[in-house]
Amino acid sequence: xxxxxxSLRGQSVLRxxxxxxxxxxxxxxxxxxxxxxxxxxxxxxxxMAAAEGTVDAVLPAQRGxxxxxxxxxxxxxxxxxxxxxxxxxxxxxxxxxxARLLADRLDVDYFDTLTQxxxxxxxxxxxxxxxxxxxxxxxxxxxxxxxxxGLSLEEDPVRDYPAGDVAANLVGFMGAEGxxxxxxxLTFESMLHGTDGxxxxxxxxxxxxxxxxxxxxxxxxxxxxxLTIDRDVQxxxxxxxxxxxxxxxxxxxxxxxxxxxxxxxxxxxxxxTFDASQPLLxxxxxxxxxxxxxxxxxxxxxxxxxxxxxxxAEEVTPTTRITVPSELESGDTVIGDYWDHDTLRLxxxxxxxxxxxxGTVLAARRMDPERLHDYLVGFGExxxxxxxxxxxxxxxxxxxxxWTPMAADRIAFGQSVSVNxxxxxxxxxxxxxxxxxxxxxxxxxxxxxxxxxxxGTDEVERRRVVSEVAARQTSDVLEQVVDPETGVAPxxxxxxxxxxxxxxxxxxxxxxxxxxDGTLTVSFGGFAPAxxxxxxxxxxxQNPRNGGGGGSVGGPAFSSIMGQLLRHYSVPPTNSSPAExxxxx
Amino acid sequence: MSSPLRLPDPHPxxxxxxxxxxxxxxxxxxxxxxxPKVPFVVVVALVALGGVVGLLLFNTxxxxxxxxxxxxxxxxxxxxxxxxxxxMELEGLRDPQRVARAARDAGMVVGRSTCFLSLADGATSxxxxxxxxxxxxxxxxxxxxxxxxxxxxxxxxxxxxEQNQVxxxxxxxxxxxxxxxxxxxxxxxxxxxxxxxxRGDDGTxxxxxxxxxx
Numbered sequence: 001x002x003x004x005x006x007s008l009r010g011q012s013v014l015r016x017x018x019x020x021x022x023x024x025x026x027x028x029x030x031x032x033x034x035x036x037x038x039x040x041x042x043x044x045x046x047x048m049a050a051a052e053g054t055v056d057a058v059l060p061a062q063r064g065x066x067x068x069x070x071x072x073x074x075x076x077x078x079x080x081x082x083x084x085x086x087x088x089x090x091x092x093x094x095x096x097x098x099a100r101l102l103a104d105r106l107d108v109d110y111f112d113t114l115t116q117x118x119x120x121x122x123x124x125x126x127x128x129x130x131x132x133x134x135x136x137x138x139x140x141x142x143x144x145x146x147x148x149x150g151l152s153l154e155e156d157p158v159r160d161y162p163a164g165d166v167a168a169n170l171v172g173f174m175g176a177e178g179x180x181x182x183x184x185x186l187t188f189e190s191m192l193h194g195t196d197g198x199x200x201x202x203x204x205x206x207x208x209x210x211x212x213x214x215x216x217x218x219x220x221x222x223x224x225x226x227l228t229i230d231r232d233v234q235x236x237x238x239x240x241x242x243x244x245x246x247x248x249x250x251x252x253x254x255x256x257x258x259x260x261x262x263x264x265x266x267x268x269x270x271x272x273t274f275d276a277s278q279p280l281l282x283x284x285x286x287x288x289x290x291x292x293x294x295x296x297x298x299x300x301x302x303x304x305x306x307x308x309x310x311x312x313a314e315e316v317t318p319t320t321r322i323t324v325p326s327e328l329e330s331g332d333t334v335i336g337d338y339w340d341h342d343t344l345r346l347x348x349x350x351x352x353x354x355x356x357x358x359g360t361v362l363a364a365r366r367m368d369p370e371r372l373h374d375y376l377v378g379f380g381e382x383x384x385x386x387x388x389x390x391x392x393x394x395x396x397x398x399x400x401x402x403w404t405p406m407a408a409d410r411i412a413f414g415q416s417v418s419v420n421x422x423x424x425x426x427x428x429x430x431x432x433x434x435x436x437x438x439x440x441x442x443x444x445x446x447x448x449x450x451x452x453x454x455x456g457t458d459e460v461e462r463r464r465v466v467s468e469v470a471a472r473q474t475s476d477v478l479e480q481v482v483d484p485e486t487g488v489a490p491x492x493x494x495x496x497x498x499x500x501x502x503x504x505x506x507x508x509x510x511x512x513x514x515x516x517d518g519t520l521t522v523s524f525g526g527f528a529p530a531x532x533x534x535x536x537x538x539x540x541x542q543n544p545r546n547g548g549g550g551g552s553v554g555g556p557a558f559s560s561i562m563g564q565l566l567r568h569y570s571v572p573p574t575n576s577s578p579a580e581x582x583x584x585x
Numbered sequence: 586m587s588s589p590l591r592l593p594d595p596h597p598x599x600x601x602x603x604x605x606x607x608x609x610x611x612x613x614x615x616x617x618x619x620x621p622k623v624p625f626v627v628v629v630a631l632v633a634l635g636g637v638v639g640l641l642l643f644n645t646x647x648x649x650x651x652x653x654x655x656x657x658x659x660x661x662x663x664x665x666x667x668x669x670x671x672x673m674e675l676e677g678l679r680d681p682q683r684v685a686r687a688a689r690d691a692g693m694v695v696g697r698s699t700c701f702l703s704l705a706d707g708a709t710s711x712x713x714x715x716x717x718x719x720x721x722x723x724x725x726x727x728x729x730x731x732x733x734x735x736x737x738x739x740x741x742x743x744x745x746x747e748q749n750q751v752x753x754x755x756x757x758x759x760x761x762x763x764x765x766x767x768x769x770x771x772x773x774x775x776x777x778x779x780x781x782x783x784r785g786d787d788g789t790x791x792x793x794x795x796x797x798x799x
Contacts (some may be wrong), residue, residue, distance in 0.1 A: 072679070073676060076672075076673075076676070078669045078670075078672075078673055079665065079666055079669055132666065132669070132670050132673070133662075133666040133669075134663070134666040134667050134669075134670045135670075137663065137666070160673055160676070162673070162676030162677055162679065162680055163676075163680050163681060163682070164680065164682065166680075166681060166682070209651070231681060232681055235681035235682065235685070236681075239685075239722065239723075239724050240722070242726060243722065243723055246726070246727045495697065495698050495699075495711075495712045496698060496699055496711040496712045497699075560695075560722070563697065563699070564695065566699060567696060567699050572701050572710070572711075573699070573701070573710060573711050575710060
């Protein structure tokens with residue numbers, strides 16, 4: 001016994017030591033691993049662990065809709081999917097059958113699809129984009145039922161423009177990656193887009209693990225943008241304008257409808273225009289709104305503003321007598337009329353309604369040119385309308401030293417001054433609205449543009465430009481223009497209603513030669529009912545090749561649009577008679 | 586005994602008080618009967634088992650709920666997508682162009698006059714003339730002219746002059762054949778029109794020639 005003891009003790013010490021060494025080695029391995037995991041590369045394993053079964057999903061914010069004044073969608077967003085394929089998972093022999101299935105279901109080209117499905121170099125190929133999600137899901141189910149592999153779906157929102165080309169010039173369109181490219185889509189991007197949310201959760205077998213990691217940031221959907229446009233009216237105006245432009249074999253045209261009292265734009269049409277769903281099929285030059293981006297010399301429609309200014313300044317009355325010579329010197333140039341005549345004896349009403357340049361200049365010369373300038377500024381010329389559509393161009397009114405008596409002469413009948421169609425509409429509308437200028441608006445309520453401007457019906461500016469009496473008298477004179485016997489534009493009349501308006505046939509300034517190149521801008525602007533105006537309509541057609549003028553091209557289009565407006569909004573006729581004004585003396 | 590502890594003497598009192606033979610009797614504390622361990626263990630085991638089973642059931646029901654939630658979410662997604670699709674179809678049906686086309690096909694035209702009826706006395710005001718077919722307005726764009734490359738002007742070739750007919754073996758006849766073959770796929774009416782034109786040209790050409798010979 002006593003001999004065994006020391007050996008036992010020795011053994012246990014040895015065992016203890018051995019064990020301690022083993023434990024120490026194991027611990028140092030663990031320690032080294034710990035240092036490696038926590039110190040050297042702490043994130044990669046956490047990421048791997050997280051990636052295993054954790055889903056990070058972007059919850060896309062629903063893009064706001066663009067609505068017309070009655071809440072009808074002009075642009076709306078639909079959940080869409082992109083169908084993508086991983087060709088490396090597709091069996092070579094199965095490719096044709098898969099391609100056929102996809103081509104049938106998704107309405108895509110069979111051969112394109114086959115090429116994509118067979119392209120073994122990639123793991124990601126598009127099959128179809130912006131597919132409504134019901135169609136995409138049904139397709140995926142069918143493909144999986146048929147036993148194919150490698151197909152998956154990803155979010156790809158669809159922007160739908162149900163009315164095609166109706167108001168496309170204003171609404172704009174979206175690019176292939178869902179980014180706004182033009183129009184109100186671009187101007188009000190921050191408002192329409194909203195903020196994407198995100199969700200993070202653990203899954204197992206396609207289901208959320210109930211007590212697993214979960215965090216959700218809800219998306220904030222974009223706000224809707226409501227316009228003052230009436231879609232049905234806009235459609236009609238676009239068709240009437242297209243008929244006018246095509247009938248006159250013209251380059252382009254615009255037509256604008258403004259609510260006289262509120263200044264709201266009910267329709268703003270351009271031709272040629274484009275289909276917002278397929279913008280790439282149209283000429284790039286047609287992808288905007290010429291009503292806002294093109295400036296031109298308005299021609300004789302301007303005489304209405306000149307007349308209102310003269311009447312307000314009490315320099316003339318509608319019956320003031322003017323002796324109109326066959327031509328008139330103005331500085332180093334000579335002003336003539338569009339028709340040859342000997343010396344005429346016209347009243348102011350006659351000079352305007354017959355659209356005599358000389359008569360208008362002679363009347364305008366009674367007023368200080370500076371004062372005419374101030375009136376025209378009051379009518380909104382030279383300043384942007386700021387309705388919120390990007391790309392509005394304006395040219396400033398000639399000012400200071402450029403505002404010579406000769407310039408004032410020409411500006412009185414609409415030359416040497418450039419406007420865009422909306423400016424001109426708003427100017428005429430000031431006469432219709434009893435002499436009070438109302439800034440036009442395209443957005444209901446209030447909205448902030450990309451440039452930070454607040455626009456909309458809440459931001460409307462009103463200012464008196466001419467007295468109510470002057471506006472009334474101007475209206476009386478303008479009614480003579482559509483007089484069936486003596487007027488120059490009987491085609492603009494609307495049966496049963498009193499209509500006031502003015503024709504314009506202006507030479508077009510050509511920037512290249514810095515001259516008038518012989519082409520014309522023909523236009524007609526007016527309002528009805530003349531004694532209680534509700535709507536102002538302005539039509540301008542660029543470069544008609546059928547020899548037509550403001551009365552013969554713009555007039556019928558005006559009549560068609562105004563007639564439809566009065567019927568659409570059930571405006572009763574006023575059943576009064578137009579004022580009888582002498583044309584000659 | 587190599588223990589370092591000193592044990593107390595087991596009989597110290599006997600040595601001092603040898604007469605006492607019986608130890609004094611004392612009331613022993615009443616021994617409580619130990620409660621049986623089995624029920625306790627059973628209860629604990631049951632509680633533990635119940636807890637585990639309960640937890641399992643709870644977890645399972647959570648999982649079930651999760652499955653149900655996932656399925657319902659998918660269902661909701663499908664329904665939302667279907668609603669959007671129907672909405673899209675509805676918007677498509679409301680498209681003013683489609684409505685106008687349907688109206689036109691039903692023989693309707695845009696009215697040109699407005700007639701107001703006073704309900705009080707039945708009087709009408711305004712030019713109450715019914716619309717006619719002539720009031721119709723085109724609602725489709727004019728067909729686009731095809732670019733010249735796609736729509737080349739037809740070339741008209743005079744038939745070979747009589748004096749050439751015998752000896753003419755060359756290019757003109759060949760050109761005529763080529764034109765004929767090119768016209769064929771364009772449709773019968775176009776070919777017929779071309780032939781009519783050709784005949785007309787022939788006539789005048791012959792006439793001229795006739796005049797000249799006369």
